[in-house]
Amino acid sequence: MSSLKNLPVLPEASLRILDAINTPDIPIEKLADALSLSPGLVARLLGLANSAYFARGRNVSDIRTAIFQVLGLDLVKALAMAIIFNVQFDTRKCQGFDAEYFWIRSLTTAVSAQKLAADIPQLREFAPSAIYSGGLLLNIGVLVLGYLLPEELHDIFVENKKTRLPVSEGISRQMGQSHYQIGHFLLHKWHLPALYQLLLQNYENKDFESTELPLLILLRVCERLSATVIAGEPINLQEIEPECRKIELPLENIRELAEQLAENQPAMQKLAAIMGN
Structure with a gap:
């Protein structure tokens, strides 16, 4: 802290x-x-x-x-905000930090959330740009750690390669708080819009109840989807079915989007390279 x-x-x-x-x-x-x-x-x-x-x-x-x-x-608004964060936090001292992977995950999550939200009635009150930005900023706490605590984060990356546990779990164990909480701290300090602060503050809160809950559920689904697509693995629809049911998101929409994302991976990688440089 x-x-x-x-x-x-x-x-x-x-x-x-x-x-x-x-x-x-x-x-x-x-x-x-x-x-x-x-x-x-x-x-x-x-x-x-x-x-x-x-x-x-x-x-x-x-x-x-x-x-x-x-x-x-x-x-432009969403991308500019993400680029400002990237410029502010130089992660080159963290040997294990893969900037291109970080941004392709963030971009894929943002694109997925914006596309899927169009067919979810519960999300009609949220602007597409807000949904996209929410996806881009989800993992901003990892960027902060790569800048502030590069050696500690590198050790977490090394350890997680051995254990194959999610990096988010390693961060929570070693830092005493999740990277979502760290991201919330940053957004609060820099006075970013309340919606983005709320999403990070409650991302792991299973008891959260508010009008933003459907958006939180969608972002959780899209984070899993982006990780699976980038890894080149098939999406496990049964695993995400309970969350999709809560927001009335057809599983067929997930399947179709996963195929589209897989086809667009080369172009997304080039975008991520531009974002991360």
């Missing part, structure tokens, strides 16, 4: 960008102006806009075109 209290203060430019990102109905021109405060952020967003996953042969040379014609306002 003492290490977490020493988390860096966000630079002024990042604060202004986050304020713009989290301003509802902000005009695209004003958002573009705010993003331009960080040339590195703009470079990564343009890299994403020009990737095969998004651009489809178009050449995008400025951030306004990227927003207007390729990525869209909501997606």
